[in-house]
Amino acid sequence: MTISILSCRSAPRGLKLLLGCFLLCLLVSMQAAAQDKNVTCTGADLGSYAELGFCLAPQVVVEAESMNEANYTSGKEVSASLLLNGSRAVLHLLYPCQAPQSLLDAAAMKSLVEAYDSAMAQASYSNETLAVGGKPAIGGMVGNQIFVAYQPTNQTPALVLLDGNMNEENMVAFLQYLRITLKEGTSPLTAGYCPDTTATTAPAQVSTESAANNASAGLATQTPAEARATALESKKEKMAADMEAAKEKLAEAKERMRGY
Numbered sequence: 506m507t508i509s510i511l512s513c514r515s516a517p518r519g520l521k522l523l524l525g526c527f528l529l530c531l532l533v534s535m536q537a538a539a540q541d542k543n544v545t546c547t548g549a550d551l552g553s554y555a556e557l558g559f560c561l562a563p564q565v566v567v568e569a570e571s572m573n574e575a576n577y578t579s580g581k582e583v584s585a586s587l588l589l590n591g592s593r594a595v596l597h598l599l600y601p602c603q604a605p606q607s608l609l610d611a612a613a614m615k616s617l618v619e620a621y622d623s624a625m626a627q628a629s630y631s632n633e634t635l636a637v638g639g640k641p642a643i644g645g646m647v648g649n650q651i652f653v654a655y656q657p658t659n660q661t662p663a664l665v666l667l668d669g670n671m672n673e674e675n676m677v678a679f680l681q682y683l684r685i686t687l688k689e690g691t692s693p694l695t696a697g698y699c700p701d702t703t704a705t706t707a708p709a710q711v712s713t714e715s716a717a718n719n720a721s722a723g724l725a726t727q728t729p730a731e732a733r734a735t736a737l738e739s740k741k742e743k744m745a746a747d748m749e750a751a752k753e754k755l756a757e758a759k760e761r762m763r764g765y
Contacts, residue, residue, distance in 0.1 A: 544678060554583050554691050555598060555657075560682035565590050565675055574693050579603070579620050581693040592671035594679060597621070597664040600692055602699030604660040611643050618654050618664055628652065637665065638683045651676065657685040 544560035547567060551557050552574075561567065570586035570593070580601035587594045599621055609617065618625045630645040635653055642655035649669040656662045663685055667676055 544682065546682065551583055551585055551596075551598065551685075554688055554693065556684075556686045556688070557585065557596070558682070558684040558686070559679050561589065561675060561678050576698075577621050581698070582621070583693055589675050589679065590672065592668040592675070593666075594668075594671070595666045596685070597666075598657075598685070598687075599662045599664065600694050601662075602694070605656070605662070607659050608641075608656065609662070614643050614654055614656075614662065617662055621664065625652075637663075637680050638685070653680060658687050661687050 543562065545563045546558060546560040548556060548558045549569070552572060566589075568588040570588060572583070572585045574581065574583050576582075580599060582600065583598040585596050587596075599617070601617065601620070605613075605617070615625075615630065625647060628645050628647040630643060633644075635642040635644045637653050637655045638657075640655050640657070642653045644651070644653035646652070646669070647666075651667045651669055651671075652664060654662060654664045665680070665683070667679070
């Protein structure tokens with residue numbers, strides 16, 4: 506399936522990338538703050554494959570648009586489209602024939618989403634560390650859409666695309682609270698759909714255990730809980746310092762775009 510990339514002819518490429526950068530910066534800096542927001546949580550079934558849950562401010566109007574299954578070159582996908590106060594959010598659950606067996610590093614995740622859709626090769630990726638529903642993610646901008654990619658489970662990655670004009674707080678809350686729970690034993694991959702791949706080398710992967718060990722390097726004297734608390738406090742301090750600056754720059758970028 507090919508992602509529909511929306512054109513943004515009213516703004517030059519530099520400004521589009523600038524806006525995307527600020528939106529992602531805002532996403533990173535506001536995630537801790539989003540935990541304290543007054544939100545209403547919603548759940549829905551994605552057919553027989555997964556359960557979707559997310560939380561937004563009570564005044565946000567949520568409209569379900571569609572859910573589809575489709576083939577792509579190296580697997581199948583299940584997608585769902587929602588409108589959040591009129592701004593579109595599209596979730597793509599990817600079922601590659603060569604399913605990852607552990608946590609993918611950033612390079613392998615990029616390769617996976619580009620194999621899903623070659624248009625993703627044109628994406629501008631953020632260097633910021635992102636998280637979706639508490640899980641590590643990569644993200645950036647393609648066309649005038651913000652995207653993030655992560656693994657709800659090791660075997661089933663997800664690609665989420667959000668309209669670039671979505672309200673920033675709605676965007677942050679949606680990604681912060683997003684939960685995709687895969688239903689065990691279900692898959693759109695039917696017998697015989699995937700070719701024999703026993704001789705093919707799987708993408709480079711990083712085991713969850715290795716990633717955790719690397720992340721805790723230098724904190725050997727702390728318990729895992731203490732290490733997580735220390736890291737969270739450090740991030741919150743930086744987030745608090747960056748949040749207002751990011752908001753101001755985002756407002757400036759949007760104002761500049763209105764002049765084109």
